[in-house]
Amino acid sequence: MFRYYLDLALRSLRRSPGLTALMILTIGFGVAASMTAWSVFRAVSGDPIPWKSSRLYVPQIDMWGPSAQVGNNDPDKGPPDALDYEDAVALMRDHRATLQSAMYMVGPAVVPSQPGKHPINVSGHAVFSEFFPLVDAPFAYGNGWSANDDTQRANVVVISGKLNDKVFGGGNSVGKTLDMEGRDYRVVGVLGDWHPQPTYYDVVNAGGFNIDPEDVFLPFNTAISIGMPNQGNTNCNVVPQAGFVGLQHSSCIWIAYLAQLDDAAAAQAYKTYLEGVARQRYPSWAPNVRLRGLMEWLDYEHVVPPDTKVSLLVALGLLLVCLVNTAGLLLAKFLRRSGEIGVRRALGAPRTAIYAQFLTEAGMIGAAGGVLGLLLTGIGVASVGLVMPRDIAALARVDVSLLLTTLLVAVVASVLAALYPTFRASRVQPAWQLKSN
Amino acid sequence: MDLHIRPILVALRRHKAGTVLIALQIALTLAIVCNAIFIIHARLANLSEASGVDEANVFVIENQWAAEQPTAQVDAQVQADLLALRQLPAVRDATPANGYPLQGGGWDNFVTLTPEQTQPVTDSAVYMGDEHFIDSLGLRLIAGRNFRPGDVMVMGTQQAITPPVVIVSKALAERLFPDGSALGKSFYAMGSTPSTIVGIVDPLHRQGVDQWSNGYAGQALIWPLRADDGRGIFYIVRAKPGQLAAAMREAPKALYAQSRMRVIDPKDGIQDYATIRHKVYDSDRGMAILMGIICVVLLAITAAGIVGLTSFWVGQRRKQIGVRRALGATRGDILGYFLTENFLIAGGGALLGIVLAVGFNLWMMARFEMARLPAWYVLAGVLVLLLLGQGAVMAPALRASRVSPVEATRSV
Numbered sequence: 081m082f083r084y085y086l087d088l089a090l091r092s093l094r095r096s097p098g099l100t101a102l103m104i105l106t107i108g109f110g111v112a113a114s115m116t117a118w119s120v121f122r123a124v125s126g127d128p129i130p131w132k133s134s135r136l137y138v139p140q141i142d143m144w145g146p147s148a149q150v151g152n153n154d155p156d157k158g159p160p161d162a163l164d165y166e167d168a169v170a171l172m173r174d175h176r177a178t179l180q181s182a183m184y185m186v187g188p189a190v191v192p193s194q195p196g197k198h199p200i201n202v203s204g205h206a207v208f209s210e211f212f213p214l215v216d217a218p219f220a221y222g223n224g225w226s227a228n229d230d231t232q233r234a235n236v237v238v239i240s241g242k243l244n245d246k247v248f249g250g251g252n253s254v255g256k257t258l259d260m261e262g263r264d265y266r267v268v269g270v271l272g273d274w275h276p277q278p279t280y281y282d283v284v285n286a287g288g289f290n291i292d293p294e295d296v297f298l299p300f301n302t303a304i305s306i307g308m309p310n311q312g313n314t315n316c317n318v319v320p321q322a323g324f325v326g327l328q329h330s331s332c333i334w335i336a337y338l339a340q341l342d343d344a345a346a347a348q349a350y351k352t353y354l355e356g357v358a359r360q361r362y363p364s365w366a367p368n369v370r371l372r373g374l375m376e377w378l379d380y381e382h383v384v385p386p387d388t389k390v391s392l393l394v395a396l397g398l399l400l401v402c403l404v405n406t407a408g409l410l411l412a413k414f415l416r417r418s419g420e421i422g423v424r425r426a427l428g429a430p431r432t433a434i435y436a437q438f439l440t441e442a443g444m445i446g447a448a449g450g451v452l453g454l455l456l457t458g459i460g461v462a463s464v465g466l467v468m469p470r471d472i473a474a475l476a477r478v479d480v481s482l483l484l485t486t487l488l489v490a491v492v493a494s495v496l497a498a499l500y501p502t503f504r505a506s507r508v509q510p511a512w513q514l515k516s517n
Numbered sequence: 518m519d520l521h522i523r524p525i526l527v528a529l530r531r532h533k534a535g536t537v538l539i540a541l542q543i544a545l546t547l548a549i550v551c552n553a554i555f556i557i558h559a560r561l562a563n564l565s566e567a568s569g570v571d572e573a574n575v576f577v578i579e580n581q582w583a584a585e586q587p588t589a590q591v592d593a594q595v596q597a598d599l600l601a602l603r604q605l606p607a608v609r610d611a612t613p614a615n616g617y618p619l620q621g622g623g624w625d626n627f628v629t630l631t632p633e634q635t636q637p638v639t640d641s642a643v644y645m646g647d648e649h650f651i652d653s654l655g656l657r658l659i660a661g662r663n664f665r666p667g668d669v670m671v672m673g674t675q676q677a678i679t680p681p682v683v684i685v686s687k688a689l690a691e692r693l694f695p696d697g698s699a700l701g702k703s704f705y706a707m708g709s710t711p712s713t714i715v716g717i718v719d720p721l722h723r724q725g726v727d728q729w730s731n732g733y734a735g736q737a738l739i740w741p742l743r744a745d746d747g748r749g750i751f752y753i754v755r756a757k758p759g760q761l762a763a764a765m766r767e768a769p770k771a772l773y774a775q776s777r778m779r780v781i782d783p784k785d786g787i788q789d790y791a792t793i794r795h796k797v798y799d800s801d802r803g804m805a806i807l808m809g810i811i812c813v814v815l816l817a818i819t820a821a822g823i824v825g826l827t828s829f830w831v832g833q834r835r836k837q838i839g840v841r842r843a844l845g846a847t848r849g850d851i852l853g854y855f856l857t858e859n860f861l862i863a864g865g866g867a868l869l870g871i872v873l874a875v876g877f878n879l880w881m882m883a884r885f886e887m888a889r890l891p892a893w894y895v896l897a898g899v900l901v902l903l904l905l906g907q908g909a910v911m912a913p914a915l916r917a918s919r920v921s922p923v924e925a926t927r928s929v
Contacts, residue, residue: 102821109814147635187748189583189780199583201780262584307585309674309748319707322676386885387804390556397549398811401542405822408538412829467803504534 082440089441096413100445103409103494107449108456110402111490115453116460117388117395119482120468123475124289125384128276132216133374136280137177137339137347141167141358142368143331144317158370160315161381162284162333167361172208176353177339178346181211184335185285185312186303188296191259192247202243203311204296205282206303212238212269214340215281220244222254222269225299229268233302237265243295244270258296263306265298277475278383280374282336285312288383289471310334338374347371385472399489403497406445411501414438418508425510438502439495446494450487457486525858535826540866543902546819547870548877551898553808555878555890560801560808568618569686569721571655572790574609574756576765577617579787580772581749581780588673591745594776601771602752603649607760608768612653614751615645615744618722618737619797622751625733626706628693634705639692640733641685641706642723645672645742646753651684651718653755659687661700661716668741674748679708680740687719688735706738726797749780761789816905823909827855831917838917839924848918855914856907863906867899874898 093100127133142159163171168182186206189199211217212224225236237258244253258265275293279286286294298308307324312334320330327334341347351371358367372380414421421434458478465473529536580598582591595613602611616623623644627637644650648664664684672678683706690699703711721737723730744750752772756764769781781787788796831838838851878890 099825102825106818106821109818113811113814187581189581191583198783199778199780201581201782311748314675316707319677320675323673324675327675385800387800390881390885391804391807394549394553394808394811397545398815401545401549401815402818404538404542404545405818408535408542408822409825411534411538412826416829416832467807469800469803500534 082436085437085440086444088437089444092413092417092441093444099409099413103406103445104448104452106402106405106409107446107490107494108452110399111449111453111486111493112456112460114392114395114399115457115482115486115489116464116476117392118485119457119461119476119478120464120472121384121388121392122482123477124278124388124472126277127375128278128280129216129374132340133280135340135342136214136374137341137350138372138374138377139163139171139337139339139350139354140370140372141354141361142365143167143333143362145362145365148317157368158380159368160333162313162315163335163337164331164333165328165335167357168335168337170357170361171337171339174353174357176350177341179210179214179340180338181208181214181281182300182335182337183207183211183282184300184303184310185282186296186298186308187311188260188308190243190247190296191262193257193259200246202295203286204294204298205286206300206308207297208300211281211297211338214338215276217274218272220270220272221252222267224297225268230299230301233305234299235263235265235302236268236299238269238271238297239267240271240293240295241273242293260296260298261308278378280378281338282312283378283381283383284336288385289475291471291474304328312336347373385469387468388472391468399493403493406494407497407500410438410442410445410498411504414501414505415508417505421505421508422510422512425508431506434506434508435502438505439498442494442498442502443491446491447487449494450490453486453490454483457482522857522861525854525861529858529861532830535830536862539823539826539862540869542819542822543863543866543906544868544870544873546815547867547895547898547902548873550812550815550901551870551874551890551894552877552881553812554898555894556887557805557808557812559888560805563726563801564798564805566722566726567720568790568794569654569656569718570618570790571755572794574758574761575654576754576756576761576768576787576789577793578752578754578768578772578781579749579785580752582747583778583780585747588671588676588745588747591673591747591750592671592743595743595745595750598752598772598775599647599649601775602754602768605764605767605771607756607764609755609757610649610653611752611754612646612649613743613745614650614753615643615742615746616724617751617753617793618654618724619726620724620793623724625730626738628689628738629705630693632705632709632711638704639689639736640730641689642725642730642733642737643706644721644724644737644739645744646739647741647743650739650753651716653753655755656718656721658684659717659719661714663716664739664741670742672742672744672746674746677708678742679706679710679712680742681710681712682715682741683712684716684718684739685714686721686735686737687717688721689738690714690717692736712738712740765789816901819902820905820909823859823906824913827859827910827913828916831855831913831920834917835920835924838920839922839926842920843922843925851918851920852914855910855917859906859910859914860903863903867902870902871895871899 140159143164172182183205187203190202191199209225209227209230220241229236253267253270256267258267278288309324314332314334316332320326320332341350354369355367358369461476461478464476599611602608625640626643628639628641629637647669648666651658651663668682670680693704694702699714703713705711720735723737754768765787874895881887
C-alpha cells in the first residue's frame with residue numbers, strides 16, 4: 081500500500097513541478113538555516129567534560145562586603161566571580177574537596193634552546209598538582225607533578241604537545257629543560273590532545289573559546305614564589321599596594337578555583353564549610369558564598385555568546401515561516417485535487433487512506449527538502465567563519481548526528497505542515513465533487 | 518477604479534485557512550525582518566564608531582619581555598626603544614602605552630569628584646602614555662595643553678600611581694562637569710590624590726567595544742605615565758603619511774637591534790589600525806551579514822508563498838472570473854480585485870506582525886540587552902511587506918485578468 085502512495089505522490093509532484101520545487105526549496109532553506117545556527121549553538125553550549133561536570137564545582141566567597149554591591153547588576157547579589165589570594169590559599173590549605181586547585185593565568189616567554197631562535201610567548205596556568213586528575217587531562221608522555229613538588233616549589237612544568245613540537249621537535253621530552261623567563265624548568269609531562277572548549281577551568285580569564293590550547297602548566301607555589309605575574313584579569317575594589325606581593329595581600333580578585341565533590345552531601349558539606357570560612361575571615365558582614373556546579377557556572381558567566389543565541393532564534397523563526405509557507409502551498413495543492421479525492425472516497429477509500437496518501441506526499445517533499453537542506457547545511461557550516469568570530473566558527477562541525485537531525489527535522493516539519501491540509505483533504509465530501517463534475 | 522471590499526471579504530471567508538496562513542506568514546516575516554534589520558543597523562553603527570586615532574597611519578606593536586627585569590631596567594629599555602623608533606625615517610612619532618583604542622589591554626577606573634565619595638560618578642578607560650601620546654595617535658586636542666616631558670612618571674609592574682595632571686576625553690569632561698568648566702578642575706580615579714585636567718581631546722574611544730561599556734562610551738583619561746610593566750608594553754607608532762608599510766617593516770628590526778630579549782609575535786604582534794578595526798568588529802559585521810541573508814531569504818519565501826497560493830486561487834476561480842468578465846467586468850476590475858484581496862490579507866497580517874515585532878523586541882531587550890525598536894522601523898517594515906505582497910500578487914493577478922469571458926460557458 082505504501083508503494084502505491086509513493087507512486088501517487090510522485091505523479092502528483094510531477095504534475096506541478098513549480099509548486100513542488102518551491103516547497104522543496106522552502107523546506108531546504110529553512111532547515112539549513114536552523115541547522116547551521118544549531119551547529120554553532122551546539123558547539124558553544126556543550127558540556128566540555130560530560131563525564132564529570134556534575135561533580136565539579138566553583139566556590140565563591142564575598143571578600144568585598146555589602147558596600148561593593150552598589151554597582152552589582154547581578155540580581156542575586158552574588159559574590160565576585162574570582163578569589164583573592166588569601167582566600168584561595170586558605171581553601172587549598174584546608175583541602176576539603178576530593179580534588180581541588182586554585183589557579184591563575186600566566187603568559188611567560190619561552191626561550192628556545194636552539195641558538196638564533198626568537199623567544200616565544202606562551203599562555204598557561206599556574207596550578208596545583210591535583211589539577212591534572214581534576215580535569216582528567218590526558219598525558220602523551222610522563223605525568224603531572226606530585227603534591228611534594230607543590231610544597232617544595234619545584235621548578236617543574238607540564239607542556240602541551242604543540243609546544244613540545246615547537247621547542248623540542250616532538251617525542252618524549254620528559255626530563256628535558258625548558259627555559260621560561262630566564263629560569264630552567266624540568267619537563268615532567270607532555271599533554272596529549274587536550275583542548276576543552278570552553279576553557280572551563282578558568283572561564284573568567286581564559287575566556288570562553290580559543291583556537292589554540294594552553295601551552296604550559298607550572299606549580300602555583302613556584303609561580304608565586306618567583307613572582308610570575310598574573311596574565312589574567314585583576315579586579316580590585318580598593319587599589320592594592322605596589323607590585324605582585326602587594327597584590328597577594330590585597331582583596332583584589334584574580335584567582336580561579338575548581339573543586340571536585342563526589343555527591344550532593346559532599347557539596348552541601350562544602351558549602352557549609354565555605355560559610356564557615358567566610359564567617360571567620362569576614363566577620364563584619366553575613367557570609368555570602370556560592371557553590372555553583374560547573375554547568376551552572378558556565379551559564380552564570382554567560383559563556384555562550386549572545387550572538388549565537390540570537391542567530392539560532394532568528395533561524396528558528398525562519399524555519400517557522402517556512403513551515404507556514406509550506407502549509408499554505410500544501411493546502412492549495414491538496415484541495416486542487418478535491419475531484420480525485422472525491423473519486424477515491426466514492427470508490428470506498430476510508431479517510432485514513434486519504435491521510436496516508438497525503439502525509440506520504442508531504443513526507444516525500446520533506447525528504448527532498450532534507451536532502452537539499454543537508455547540502456545547504458554543509459555549505460552553511462563551512463562558511464560560518466565568514467559571519468562568526470573565528471574561534472567560535474572553528475567549533476562548528478558537520479557530523480552524523482547533525483546530518484540525521486537535518487533530515488529528521490525536514491521530514492517532521494513537512495509532515496507537521498501537512499497535518500491541517502490533509503485534514504481538510506480528508507473532509508472532502510465525495511458527493512459534492514462528483515456532482516460538480 | 519471602483520473597488521468593492523465586501524464581496525472580497527465574503528470570498529475570503531470561503532478560503533479561511535489559506536487566508537489565515539498567508540496573513541500569519543506575513544506577520545511572522547514582519548516580526549523577524551523588523552528585528553533583524555534593527556540588529557543590522559545597530560551593528561553597522563558600531564562599525565563606523567570613531568576611534569579618534571589617525572587610523573591611516575598608525576600601527577601598534579605588542580612588545581613582551583622575554584625575561585623578568587627590575588623596573589629601572591625596563592624603563593631604560595623602553596626609553597631606548599622609543600628613541601630608536603622615533604629616529605626611523607618613515608616614523609613620525611611613537612609612544613609607550615598600556616592599551617590602545619578599540620581593542621587591546623588597559624583597564625577602567627571608577628571616577629569620583631571627592632576622595633570620600635563611595636558611589637562613583639562614572640567609569641573611565643585609563644590610558645597611559647608620555648608627551649608623545651597625543652601626536653602618536655593623532656588625537657585632536659580641543660582645549661588645554663599636551664603633557665610636558667617633566668609631567669611623565671614611571672610606573673612599574675602592578676604599581677598604582679596617580680599623576681597630578683591628566684588629559685581627558687570630551688565625553689568624560691562633560692560627564693564630570695556638564696557646565697563645560699572641566700579644564701583646570703580635578704577628580705579622583707581610585708587614588709588618594711587628585712588629578713587636575715590640563716587638556717581635553719575629542720574623540721577618544723575606549724580600549725574595548727564590549728557591550729557592558731556602552732554606558733561609558735567615549736569616556737577616557739590619559740595619565741602621563743610610562744607603563745614599564747615587566748610583562749610587556751605596547752608601542753603605538755604613527756608613520757609619516759603614505760609610509761605605513763615601510764614603518765611597519767622598519768620598526769621591529771629597530772627594536773630587535775636594541776635588544777633580542779623580547780617577543781613580538783610574528784603573526785599579530787604588529788597590527789595596523791585597519792586590521793585592528795576589522796578584527797574588533799568581526800562579530801558585528803558577521804551578525805549584520807547573517808541577518809541580511811536571513812531577511813532576503815525570508816522575504817523571498819514569503820513572496821513565493823503569496824505567488825503560489827494566489828496562483829491556486831486564480832486557477833480555482835477561472836470560471837467565476839469568466840462570469841464576471843462576461844457580465845461586463847473589465848480586466849482592470851479583475852486585477853484590482855486580486856490586488857485588493859492581497860492588500861486586505863497583508864494588512865491583517867501586518868497588524869498582527871506589529872504586535873509580534875514589538876513583543877519579540879521586548880523579549881530580546883529582556884534577554885539580550887537589545888535597545889528598543891523604534892516605531893518607524895515597524896512602519897517601514899509594514900510598508901515593505903505590503904509592497905512585497907502587491908508585487909508578488911501581480912503575476913497571478915495579471916493572469917487572472919486575461920481569463921476570457923468564454924470560460925464562463927465552459928464546464929470545468
